[in-house]
Amino acid sequence: MNPEEFGHQLFTVHRGVQGAWSHHDVDMATHLPVTPLPKYTDWHSPLDRKVLSGGRFPGDVDNNIVSSIYPSNYVSQNLLVRRRVGLSCTCKRNSGFQQSNLSYTGQLHSLASCMVRENYSPRNVSEWRRYSPSQNAPETPHNFDACHLTDMAVNLQESGYISGESNTFTRLSEKKKTNPHHAVLGHLSDREDAPRQDVHSHHQLRLVRDEYGLPVILGKGSFGEVRLASYGNKKMAVKYFTRQYSKLEDVVNEYEILQHIEGTGCVPKLPSLIETDPDDPDFCGLALGMEAIDGVTLDEYLWKHPNISNLVWIEIAMQIVSAISKIHKKGVLINDIKTNNIMITKQGNKHEVKIIDFGLATIDHGLAFKNTSTMSEFMHLAPEVRCGVESDQRSDVFSLGVVLDTILAFTEIEELRIPTEVCVQAEPAERISASGARRLLQLIRDEMLIGECAS
Numbered sequence: 001m002n003p004e005e006f007g008h009q010l011f012t013v014h015r016g017v018q019g020a021w022s023h024h025d026v027d028m029a030t031h032l033p034v035t036p037l038p039k040y041t042d043w044h045s046p047l048d049r050k051v052l053s054g055g056r057f058p059g060d061v062d063n064n065i066v067s068s069i070y071p072s073n074y075v076s077q078n079l080l081v082r083r084r085v086g087l088s089c090t091c092k093r094n095s096g097f098q099q100s101n102l103s104y105t106g107q108l109h110s111l112a113s114c115m116v117r118e119n120y121s122p123r124n125v126s127e128w129r130r131y132s133p134s135q136n137a138p139e140t141p142h143n144f145d146a147c148h149l150t151d152m153a154v155n156l157q158e159s160g161y162i163s164g165e166s167n168t169f170t171r172l173s174e175k176k177k178t179n180p181h182h183a184v185l186g187h188l189s190d191r192e193d194a195p196r197q198d199v200h201s202h203h204q205l206r207l208v209r210d211e212y213g214l215p216v217i218l219g220k221g222s223f224g225e226v227r228l229a230s231y232g233n234k235k236m237a238v239k240y241f242t243r244q245y246s247k248l249e250d251v252v253n254e255y256e257i258l259q260h261i262e263g264t265g266c267v268p269k270l271p272s273l274i275e276t277d278p279d280d281p282d283f284c285g286l287a288l289g290m291e292a293i294d295g296v297t298l299d300e301y302l303w304k305h306p307n308i309s310n311l312v313w314i315e316i317a318m319q320i321v322s323a324i325s326k327i328h329k330k331g332v333l334i335n336d337i338k339t340n341n342i343m344i345t346k347q348g349n350k351h352e353v354k355i356i357d358f359g360l361a362t363i364d365h366g367l368a369f370k371n372t373s374t375m376s377e378f379m380h381l382a383p384e385v386r387c388g389v390e391s392d393q394r395s396d397v398f399s400l401g402v403v404l405d406t407i408l409a410f411t412e413i414e415e416l417r418i419p420t421e422v423c424v425q426a427e428p429a430e431r432i433s434a435s436g437a438r439r440l441l442q443l444i445r446d447e448m449l450i451g452e453c454a455s
């Protein structure tokens with residue numbers, strides 16, 4: 001069919017020779033024919049679909065490309081049935097309708113057009129992106145992107161190719177040019193210091209599952225659960241935050257702190273933010289990805305290995321203290337040091353300590369708990385913090401002392417008593433600093449080494 005038969009109301013050719021132009025030279029038509037797509041419905045027969053809107057992109061090589069928006073049922077892994085809006089780009093070929101490898105521009109044009117006609121907001125577009133066939137069909141060259149689509153819609157509107165009163169669209173790329181994920185992250189896009197890198201979609205992740213098909217859980221805490229996942233060929237831990245107790249800002253805060261202290265080498269590497277399903281009833285819309293530590297918490301390690309040599313325990317204690325000292329030097333307060341938030345990994349005979357969980361951590365200021373009535377049970381926190389006083393490095397040192405005290409209780413290594421006592425002084429001013437405690441433990445370690453050599 002000669003594309004010009006569609007007439008000027010359908011598209012405009014900017015450049016190129018008549019009959020030999022590509023879709024890059026064409027702007028979208030004002031009104032595209034709505035196509036009933038009967039076969040399409042058959043093709044997806046298990047789902048109850050009704051085409052809301054369909055459109056063609058006449059400039060592509062194949063004139064029978066059709067985009068459509070339809071309501072759909074989405075059946076998730078756990079068999080929950082949810083209602084979604086879906087998008088399809090199909091192509092009528094000899095054998096009937098089939099999913100097409102449309103050009104990216106083609107998809108954007110037809111989608112943007114449909115979008116404006118249906119008056120959908122960018123939020124809806126991100127829904128399409130998530131559940132569009134392009135997510136499920138690896139052969140489709142590009143995934144949709146809310147930012148691009150919205151801008152495309154604005155372009156089409158501004159240049160008069162799409163009529164309609166739609167004022168739903170704001171040009172998202174003007175806010176944040178660098179990272180399209182800001183379109184989805186909403187509140188982050190308004191922040192000048194918003195993270196520009198490391199924001200991934202959960203579609204890029206593969207959760208590692210056990211033999212029953214359930215996600216492998218690395219651990220659970222009061223704020224959520226940590227699952228094992230793979231990202232490309234990398235294994236990673238993903239911390240999902242309970243919607244009830246966490247805000248997106250909390251997740252971003254933990255991410256930013258982890259990123260700030262990543263270089264100390266004593267925390268999980270490669271922190272990243274992962275957009276999760278915004279409609280998930282359990283977890284909030286962002287998760288925190290990071291290196292999966294191949295080890296166990298100090299708590300577990302103490303139960304399992306109380307009998308490893310004293311020297312190894314002193315080495316472990318020294319590493320813990322040294323990690324806290326390094327983190328303090330970066331201006332960060334952890335505010336939640338406890339045996340469950342310290343992990344031990346073992347490679348051969350060598351132990352390595354990693355501090356995890358920066359959910360309560362702060363940079364360059366302390367943290368004051370407002371509701372102190374229930375704080376008495378948090379025995380790992382300094383007494384003044386439990387009374388509502390703002391935390392500082394000395395309160396972290398108190399918690400560090402509680403950790404050393406726990407190791408002492410399990411292992412009965414008398415050499416740990418003095419470092420413990422100088423940390424858990426009731427009066428903050430009388431507590432040693434983390435770097436002071438590190439030097440003390442170093443001396444103890446050196447003395448033990450000399451003793452071992454002599455014997």
Ligand SMILES: Nc1ncnc2c1ncn2[C@@H]1O[C@H](COP(=O)(O)OP(=O)(O)OP(=O)(O)O)[C@@H](O)[C@H]1O
Pocket residue numbers: 218219220221222223224225226237239268290291292293294297340341356357358359
């Ligand atoms: N990077 C990691 N690699 C492996 N396991 C991890 C990692 N991060 C956390 N875990 C596991 O998940 C558990 C819970 O994680 P985390 O302490 O961060 O959660 P939380 O909800 O903040 O806990 P809390 O109740 O202590 O505040 C940890 O105790 C640990 O067993």
